[in-house]
Every structure is written in structure tokens, then in C-alpha cells.
Amino acid sequence: MRNAPTTIIVGSLISLLWVASANAQGRPDARTMTCEQAKQLVADLGGVVITTGQRTYQRFVKDRRYCERSEVLRREWTQTLDDRACQVGYRCAPHTQRN
Known part of the structure; x- marks a missing residue:
């Protein structure tokens, strides 16, 4: 029974590390996706920040x-x-009035 608290602590640490690594993956990179994959990502999420260059x-x-x-x-x-x-999608731009 003495190892039960240690097992719980180790299990909790492993879970925390797994969540932290998932969050640290960064944003998707358009340069590693096909055009259709990038379009589908925008379509699925509605709005997404994507890496476009270095x-x-x-x-x-x-x-x-x-x-x-x-x-x-x-x-x-x-x-x-x-x-x-x-053409992955659209961007939101300020509305400018034309004279």
C-alpha cells in the first residue's frame, strides 16, 4: 500500500506532461499541407491561425x-x-471607404 501514493503522483505527472506536449505543438503550417488540406482545415474550424512562412x-x-x-x-x-x-480562405480586413 505504500506505493499507491507514488503511483498516483507518477500517473498525474505523466498526464500533465502529455497535455503540455499537446498544447506546445504550435499552429498548423500551410507549407506542410496540400491546398485541399489547408482549405478543409479552415472550413472545419471556421477561423484559424496558420503559419505561412518561416x-x-x-x-x-x-x-x-x-x-x-x-x-x-x-x-x-x-x-x-x-x-x-x-486560396485557403479569407482574411478579415478593416473596411475602408472609397472617395
Whole structure:
């Protein structure tokens, strides 16, 4: 019975490490996905931040519901594994009035 608390502590630590490693995986990288995979990711999640380059990232959305009221949709392209200019989805951009 003396080992029961040790087993519980070790089990808890393993669980914490597993959760921490899952959270530390980072954001998806468009350069490692096909165009269709990247499009499907945006479609499934609605809005997602995706790595687009070595030091760049972009938030892609599937429709207007994922933008602020003062924003509009703009088509957004990025490089994927199989396409240099894949329209993954849209980005939310500030609405600018034209004179």
C-alpha cells in the first residue's frame, strides 16, 4: 500500500506532461499541407491561425461570421505543399471607404 501514493503522483505527472506536449505543438503550417488540406482545415474550424512562412502567419476565416462588424472579407492566398498560390480562405480586413 505504500506505493499507491507514488503511483498516483507518477500517473498525474505523466498526464500533465502529455497535455503540455499537446498544447506546445504550435499552429498548423500551410507549407506542410496540400491546398485541399489547408482549405478543409479552415472550413472545419471556421477561423484559424496558420503559419505561412518561416516567420509569418495569417488568420484565415471561412466566412463573414468570423470577422468583427467593422471588417470585410478579403480573399487570401498562401503557398501550400502542392500550390504556390492556394486560396485557403479569407482574411478579415478593416473596411475602408472609397472617395
